[in-house]
Amino acid sequence: MDHLKGRDSNSRLQRSINKYGISNFELVIYYFDIDPSVMLTDIETVWIKTFPFENLYNYKNKLILF
Numbered sequence: 001m002d003h004l005k006g007r008d009s010n011s012r013l014q015r016s017i018n019k020y021g022i023s024n025f026e027l028v029i030y031y032f033d034i035d036p037s038v039m040l041t042d043i044e045t046v047w048i049k050t051f052p053f054e055n056l057y058n059y060k061n062k063l064i065l066f
Helices: 011-020 040-048
Strands: none
């Protein structure tokens, strides 16, 4: 819980906590795995895509054209 103590933390998240107060944030663990072969970024992507974009905090909607 380094975010609460202000160390080893994402600076944008820390500024937001300072601005809005910790009581306006929720911590929810949606996935837990002890297998080291599981790629965290893959799991994050799957879970982030389940939320409506307008409910995500501090995300940009990127359109990538190939």
